[in-house]
Every structure is written in C-alpha cells, then in structure tokens.
Amino acid sequence: MASNRRTIEGCFQLMGGAFAGAGAASSELKTVLMSLGVPQGIVRRASIAAFEAEMNVIIHAVAGTLHYEVTPAKIHIDVTDMGPGIEDIDLAMQEGYSTAPDWVREMGWGAGMGLPNIKRNADAFKLDSVVGEGTTLEINIFLTEENYADNT
Amino acid sequence: MELSGVVELVCGRIVVKEKDESFDITAVCTTDMMSDVLHFAKKGELLVTSLNQSQVIMTAEIADIPVVMVVLGKKIEKEMTAMAEKKHITLLSTELPMFTVCGMLYAKGLKSCVNGK
Amino acid sequence: MLTIHDIVEKLGLDVKAQGDLQKDVAGCYISDLLSDVMANSKDHDLWVTLQTHPNVVAVAVIKGISGVIITNNRTPEAETVKKAEMEKVTILTSPHSTFDIAGRLYQLLMSGSDK
Structure with a gap:
C-alpha cells in the first residue's frame, strides 16, 4: 500500500468580497481527505482551519491564494493574500477581537473567532503579516501511519 | 427527537430533504455567527439560525451538521x-x-451541542 | 412580570454593566445580527446574543431592550461596558450557550410571574 502513497495538492484563487464562492477550497480538501480515509476528527480540523482561512481572505483582502498539500506525514495548507495586513498579531489572535466591518458581521462573520479557530485546529501554525502588503498563513496538521489509510 | 417531530413542533416545513423523517436529533447549535458553529459544534445535528445565506450551508457541511433551520420565516x-x-x-x-x-x-430535552463537547 | 433582577438571580448571571435592574422583561429576542434585532425585537425584550462590541448598546437603547445577555463565556469589550454604563443599559454574561439560556428563559417567562 505504501507504494500507492502520493502527494495530493490543490490551489484556489480567492477574491476579496466574493462570499458566493467561499468554502470551495475547504470543501474540496474535505472530500480529498475523506477519500484518503483520514479519520473524521482530523478531516474536520483541517476543513475548519481551511474554511476560516478562506473567509479571512474574502473578508479582509483584495485577493489571495489557498494551496493545500496532503502527504502521508501531514496536511499542509498555506494561504497568501494581498490585503491590509495585521497591525497587532497578538490582538488579532484574541477571541472576540475583529476588525471586520459591520456589513460582514451582518453576514454572520467577523465575530473575532477566525484566527483563534485556525490555531486551535492546527498542530503547527505560522502567521506573518506586513501592514499594507498582505498576510501569509501556514497551517500544518500531522498525520500518522494509522490515520493515513490510503486505500486507493 | 425525530426530524419529523422537530418540524411538526415548530410548525415548520422541509425545504430540502436529505435525511429520513426518522433521523434522530439530539443536540442543537443556535447562532448567527458562523465561526461559532465552527468553534463549538462538536456533535450536533441541527443548526438554528436567522441567517438565510448560502454560507450557512457551507458552514454546516464543514462542521458536519446535517440539518439547518432558518427561523422567523426568513425568505430562503x-x-x-x-x-x-x-x-x-x-x-x-x-x-x-x-x-x-x-x-x-x-x-x-434536546441538548446544546456546546455543552455536549 | 419578571424583572431583570429576577432573571439575574434565577439564571445566575454576571452583571457587567448595571442599568435599571427593576425593569420588566416582556419577552426575549435571540440574534447575533444587529440589523435583525433592529427590525424584529420588541420593547422590553431581553436580548440574548454573543456579540460583544459597542454597537450592541446603541441597538439596545434604540429598541428599548430591558437587558442584554452575552452567552458562551464571552466578555463584553471595555468600550461596550463603558457605553452601557453611560446609557444605563444592563449587560449580563453567562458561561452557558445561547440554546441553554434560551431554554431556561423560555420556561421562566412562560411560567409567568412566580415572584
């Protein structure tokens, strides 16, 4: 079976304000992970982290990309955007803190749980931001032999 | 509680049916903030919300919540x-x-899925 | 009719900003969307939400809300508390979920006055 193991990856363009397409990347990642036989708890963590990351770009940035890569060792998600950047990362990590505008709140987002949610679901999490340029987010969720039961 | 019982109780209607009427609902998540659904919903079968937008469905899919109820007759x-x-x-x-x-x-007797974690 | 004070006692809520605790509670409205509360809440409702930002106070004042309960162990922002104290809006918090608070409030309000 080990010989069948391979890297599966995908890349999505994200547009600021494009709520209608939100979730496409996370939904595909979820389907991929389920087809690989990754346990449900891990699938959920990865898709939640990816979904929140997608929403962050759609809410705050002009545009961005989400790229994911699944190997027997880990699920890797990186999201890069051209956006306003984050002035105070510690503050942004606080539950309930949000700079989202009111109209976003009225759509059910921007309650300040996005980044904390991503961190909580990731095994490793890295956030880099330059104000006025953009933000890069790297999420890793580790897999073990047992929970990567590739049966293709 | 069975899905059909929930619908009857709230004088509701089924807009999209993807589960049998006997589908068992035990835990509920009540919110309009989607990150809250993603944060708390550990094991819930029903999301009750006043939001009538497609992202609610997307969120339910990601959070593994099979049933969504939109309240107050909001137009779907x-x-x-x-x-x-x-x-x-x-x-x-x-x-x-x-x-x-x-x-x-x-x-x-339905439970909150926030405490059901 | 129950007052805010009764509800604070019965549900074990924390008072974060104190307005008039003797205000009657006529009903309850649950929403996290301010526009929805603006459109659909009624005078003397108790408002259950997980929103913590200062606009909550403005909406509560305009709509004649008797008090706000913030659920899920969330803390109102400092600015929200300051504004609420200025406007004499009662802000309460609970570690319980919106669903549990709603369920218990429903029983309290439906059983009517048991003061």
Whole structure:
C-alpha cells in the first residue's frame, strides 16, 4: 500500500468580497481527505482551519491564494493574500477581537473567532503579516501511519 | 427527537430533504455567527439560525451538521436551496422566532451541542 | 412580570454593566445580527446574543431592550461596558450557550410571574 502513497495538492484563487464562492477550497480538501480515509476528527480540523482561512481572505483582502498539500506525514495548507495586513498579531489572535466591518458581521462573520479557530485546529501554525502588503498563513496538521489509510 | 417531530413542533416545513423523517436529533447549535458553529459544534445535528445565506450551508457541511433551520420565516433564496441540495444538507424553515424554537426544543430535552463537547 | 433582577438571580448571571435592574422583561429576542434585532425585537425584550462590541448598546437603547445577555463565556469589550454604563443599559454574561439560556428563559417567562 505504501507504494500507492502520493502527494495530493490543490490551489484556489480567492477574491476579496466574493462570499458566493467561499468554502470551495475547504470543501474540496474535505472530500480529498475523506477519500484518503483520514479519520473524521482530523478531516474536520483541517476543513475548519481551511474554511476560516478562506473567509479571512474574502473578508479582509483584495485577493489571495489557498494551496493545500496532503502527504502521508501531514496536511499542509498555506494561504497568501494581498490585503491590509495585521497591525497587532497578538490582538488579532484574541477571541472576540475583529476588525471586520459591520456589513460582514451582518453576514454572520467577523465575530473575532477566525484566527483563534485556525490555531486551535492546527498542530503547527505560522502567521506573518506586513501592514499594507498582505498576510501569509501556514497551517500544518500531522498525520500518522494509522490515520493515513490510503486505500486507493 | 425525530426530524419529523422537530418540524411538526415548530410548525415548520422541509425545504430540502436529505435525511429520513426518522433521523434522530439530539443536540442543537443556535447562532448567527458562523465561526461559532465552527468553534463549538462538536456533535450536533441541527443548526438554528436567522441567517438565510448560502454560507450557512457551507458552514454546516464543514462542521458536519446535517440539518439547518432558518427561523422567523426568513425568505430562503434559490442559491441557498441549491447549495443545500448540492451539499446534502437538510434545510428547514419556520415562521417562529429563535427564542420560541429554542424554548420548545429545550423543553423536549434536546441538548446544546456546546455543552455536549 | 419578571424583572431583570429576577432573571439575574434565577439564571445566575454576571452583571457587567448595571442599568435599571427593576425593569420588566416582556419577552426575549435571540440574534447575533444587529440589523435583525433592529427590525424584529420588541420593547422590553431581553436580548440574548454573543456579540460583544459597542454597537450592541446603541441597538439596545434604540429598541428599548430591558437587558442584554452575552452567552458562551464571552466578555463584553471595555468600550461596550463603558457605553452601557453611560446609557444605563444592563449587560449580563453567562458561561452557558445561547440554546441553554434560551431554554431556561423560555420556561421562566412562560411560567409567568412566580415572584
């Protein structure tokens, strides 16, 4: 079976304000992970982290990309955007803190749980931001032999 | 509580049916903030919300919540219905406000999925 | 009719900003969307939400809300508390979920006055 193991990856363009397409990347990642036989708890963590990351770009940035890569060792998600950047990362990590505008709140987002949610679901999490340029987010969720039961 | 019982209790209707009427609902998540659904919903079968947008369905899919109920007779647009069909999420609608829906479901012994973690 | 004070006692809520605790509670409205509360809440409702930002106070004042309960162990922002104290809006918090608070409030309000 080990010989069948391979890297599966995908890349999505994200547009600021494009709520209608939100979730496409996370939904595909979820389907991929389920087809690989990754346990449900891990699938959920990865898709939640990816979904929140997608929403962050759609809410705050002009545009961005989400790229994911699944190997027997880990699920890797990186999201890069051209956006306003984050002035105070510690503050942004606080539950309930949000700079989202009111109209976003009225759509059910921007309650300040996005980044904390991503961190909580990731095994490793890295956030880099330059104000006025953009933000890069790297999420890793580790897999073990047992929970990567590739049966293709 | 069976899905059909929930629909009957809140005088609701099934907009998109992806589960049998006997599908068992034990835990409920009540919110309009989607990150809250993603944060707390550990093991819930029903999301009660006043938001009538497609992202609610997307969120339910990611959080593994199979049934969504939109309250207060909020108009459910075609996009939301289409998304529910695509994602196999059962979509319910009721004229009742969130408070009454929660009160009735709570009285029937349903649990909050926030405490069910 | 129950007052805010009764509800604070019965549900074990924390008072974060104190307005008039003797205000009657006529009903309850649950929503996290301010526009929805603006459109659909009624005078003397108790408002259950997980929103913590200062606009909550403005909406509560305009709509004649008797008090606000913030659920899920969330803390109102400092600015929200300051504004609420200025406007004499009662802000309460609970560690319980919106669903549980709603369920217990429903029983309290439906059983009517048991003061």
